[in-house]
Every structure is written in C-alpha cells, then in structure tokens.
Amino acid sequence: MRFNPDIRNKNTTGKYSGWLFLFLLFIVLEVIAQVCPSTVLTSPLDGSTNVAVDADISWNQVPNVPGYIISLGTTPGGTDILDQRFVGSATTYNPPLGLPENTLIYVTITLFDFQNGNLEIPCASESFTTAPITQIPACAQLSIPSDGQIDVNPATNLSWNYVPGAIGYRLTLGSSSGAGDLLPTTDLGNTLTYNPLVEFPPNSVVYVNIIAYNLIGDAVSCSEFSFSTSAIAALPGCTSLISPADGANNVPITPILEWTPVPGATGYRITVGNSPFTAEVLDNVAFPPVTQTGILELEANRTFFITIVPFNAAGEAIGCQQESFTTLQGCGPFFDPMTGDLITLNPEINFPATISSCENEFPLIYTSPDTADGYRWYSINSNGNETLISDTADVTFSGPGDYRYEAYNLIPQSGNLECPSSQVFSVVSSEAPVISSIDVTEQATGIRIVVNASGGGDYEYAIDNINGPYQGSNIFSGIPYGTHTLYVRDRNGCGIAEEQIVQDLTLEGFPKFFTPNGDGINDYWQYIPPEFAGDITLVSIEIYNRYGRLLVQIDPNSRGWDGTINGKSLPASDYWFRARSSTNNEMTGHFSLAR
Structure with missing residues (x-):
C-alpha cells in the first residue's frame, strides 16, 4: 500500500472538497517529512x-x-x-x-x-x-566453483567476482587448457554468472578463462582456472508458486499452497513467515516430493512471505527467491473443526481455458455457465492491461484474444464483501484447412507421408478414414504402397480437407541379380511383392539388354525369366527392366545375370 496524495472525499462537493483534499495532502507530506x-x-x-x-x-x-x-x-x-x-x-x-x-x-x-x-x-x-574510468579492468576471479575445486556437480553454474570498471566479460570453457570446445569465447555482457545449456562432462577437468573488458580494452595476463567434476548428481532447480501466485491478494486464510514440480527433486523445504526475515508459520519444514500442501487458519488481511527450496541427494537448489501473498478477509476457505471440511464463500466456476469459434462467427455472444451474484469480463491487451467489457452474465467477443472472467458472491459482512473466482482464458479463431502439399518418401517398411496444411486453425490428421482416428502429428510412417486418402480436420469443427495419393511402385521386390545355372537357387528373375506392397497390381514386366533392345516381356504372375531367348542362354551381364502397374505407373531399374 502506497501513500496516495490524490485523496478526495467523494461525499463532499464544492469548496469543502477542495479544502479537504489540500488538508489531507498537507498531512501526508508532513508525515513523510517527519519519517x-x-x-x-x-x-x-x-x-x-x-x-x-x-x-x-x-x-x-x-x-x-x-x-x-x-x-x-x-x-x-x-x-x-x-x-x-x-x-x-x-x-x-x-x-x-x-x-x-x-x-x-x-x-x-x-x-x-x-x-x-x-x-x-x-x-x-x-x-x-x-568518476570516469581511465584504465583497463583487472582480471576476474572465478568464485563458483573455486579454482582447483574437485567433485563439482556437473550441473553447476559458474560465478565470478565483479571487477571494478568492467562493463562486460568474455567466457571460454574447454576440456583442455586453452581449449574452447565446451564453450567458444562468448561475450556475456555485464553479468557475473553463466548457466550452461548442458551439463559439464562427469569425472572431467573443465578449464575456464574469464576476460573482463571495458571501453578502454581487455584485462591482460589473466590466469586460467579449472575444476574437476564428479559423477552425475544434478542439483534440482528452483520452483515457483502456482497458487497463490506471487504477490496475490485476497488469498483464502486456509489456502492450499501449490508450486511447480521440479525434475529430480526428492523433497521441498518450506519457510513461511509474517515478515521477510521470520518463520512463524513454517520454519524450513521438509516435505516429500509433493507439489501442494494445506495451511490452516492463517491470519486474515496480512502479508505472508514464503520460500520453497527443492532438494535431493546432491543438495539443495541454489538461489531460490522469496515470494509473498496477502490473505483476504471474510471469504474463506475456513476450516470447520466439527466436520473437517473447508468452507468457501467464493462461487464455484466451471469455465474453459479456451473458447473456439470459426472465423466467420464473430462477434461471438457467450453466456456464463456459472451461478453467482455478479460477473465481470475483461479483455487483456499485449501489455497485460485489462479493460472491462461486460458486467453481466453475457458478453460479446468482437474477435480472438486473451480475456479474464470473474464471478463473485456478495457476502453481507463489513458491507457487501465481494468473494470472487476468476479464470484467464483465450478466444481463438479457426478456419478450414487447406492441404498445400504431400511429401512421400520410401522407407524399409513402406512409405513415409508428410501432410503439409495451411490455415489459421488447430489441425489434426488421419489417413484412409474421414472418421479417424486422428492424430496431432502430420507424419505417417510405415504405410503400405498403394492408393491412400489423407484428411486434415480443424479441431474446432471448421472443416475437413482431403486429398488422395497413389504410390504403388517401388524397387523393393525386384531382385538385384539371379543365377540361372540349374541349381534350383535363384534360377528365375521375377518380381516378389514385399509385405508392405499394399494393393499394387503389376500388368507387365519388360526386360531389355544394356543397349535398350527389348528382349522379352514376362507375365508378373509367371515364375519369371530364365535368362534365355528362344532357348538360347544369354551371357552374364547387366539387364534393365520396366514394370507397369494397373494404375499405369511405371518403374525402371536394372539387375545382374550371373553364371
């Protein structure tokens, strides 16, 4: 709460209101001057x-x-x-x-x-x-980890001391002295920490070079630092409050504390106090790896300060920030010791996180599904500022965007106290999809199909059945050769696009060689459909010599070519084939006759 000099008595008008304003302003300025x-x-x-x-x-x-x-x-x-x-x-x-x-x-x-x-x-x-800076900065010193430190966690961050007069630092990391294979020389600007994108190699020595600089020049003759990592044992990161949010007001006096889960954390230490420096409610209490806990009967209308520190076998998270919230007065939830229930006076709301509409349906009229004493609807601009657009159960959305819905009950205590429940949501606009292209590539187990769709909707994909099943990915793998229909559907019901492809011939199934020597093994050359051939039907196969002369046409249903023409054996050589399917698609290739 700040002192606000814009204090006016709204029940007083005219000159008395002006004199009251000046009087109160004088009092506020006097208080500031005395404090x-x-x-x-x-x-x-x-x-x-x-x-x-x-x-x-x-x-x-x-x-x-x-x-x-x-x-x-x-x-x-x-x-x-x-x-x-x-x-x-x-x-x-x-x-x-x-x-x-x-x-x-x-x-x-x-x-x-x-x-x-x-x-x-x-x-x-x-x-x-x-004062102005008149010389180059001194050398920076690595502080975390310290120079020569061993058994450093591979997930460690780096810190170094501030160098007077420096306006930035260049950092180089290597797995050997003078190397930059872990991080090439990088200008980090005016910061004293570096959080690596990936962990350092375990059980290894890491070499660190930090060069401070300013407008006059770089620090010179600076020493290289190093430290040795341990086996992998990552420290957990910090968490943050989900509910109540940091800085929240009107928090129930028996809130459920909820925070974001931290991967690798085996527990959380929680401190809650009436000031930033005390711990009257919880004093560094360890909780198992849960992400919420209840607190009973906090004092109403007071700010509480909370710190949550995740930990695991490697230690506690580093640098976790304190957060705070302020309790409300009168709305609850209250703990009923007779029943063991939590009683709340806020309305229950059942509101979606997203409201969808097709692009031609705006303006969109929407009615609250909840029962409450009052309602408010706000639009949220790109800067996060809110504008009230309706104070009834009905609202009209002029277009897509971010909004906040609030339903409240009026409680007859301390005046008509408002007990609100709120939900931030988005209104999205969808449109029918358009299939812009379909990419097909061959795989060892069939074909891979990528469906590329354009449009302003939220799309899902299916193959060979308009009713699905649909999937979020636009990639289909291991599909048999043949004729297929691809479907793209807008999740919000704004339309379905479809397109058919025919992919019915592949080199799979045509032998690379045969040996017509009468031993009963590979004596004939013939197309053998692979398991993923789908509905492919060949109508003819023509065989040519290396000079392009047609030698023979074989029936795809016969046992194949035996390497002869008019009873005469042809020499060992490379030969070409051309196959035609029932859909008039062609495939050409070559094979070897060995004797």
Missing part, C-alpha cells in the same frame, strides 16, 4: 563527485522502520539503473554489477513497513556523480 531524515544518504553524500564505480551506498537507519527499498536512476526518482530492490533491514547496498562511469546517479530510499499493510513511503531523491 524520512532530512539527509538520507551517509555514503556517498548528496552532491558527491568522482565516486568510485564500485562504491557501497549507505543511508541513515530510521527508527521503527523494518525494511527498505532502494532505486537508482539517472533522473530524480528514476529506476532505469535499479528498479526498487528490497534489501530487508540492511542500510547498505552494494550494486553487484557496479555503477556506470561518469554518470549523475539519483538514489531513492523507500521506507517499507510490511507489518502495517505493506506501507511504502518514498524519501526525497539524493544524487552523486561517478
């Missing part, structure tokens, strides 16, 4: 020049203020360098990436009281000017 010290900064002092780019920023401690927020910018109250960083009860902040050189920097300290409704009181900005 904030006349001079906030203690180092660097307001107006200082030639301040080192790696300087710490310190300020006066304010009595009875449990927390501070610091912002840094190039204008009074600006946040373009650092945007409202909460630092707890500390009164010193060290910018981890340093400060920009030769720059007038404004510091805004905001007093944060989470014990009284998250009250925020920004103090007046003060400023100082940093």
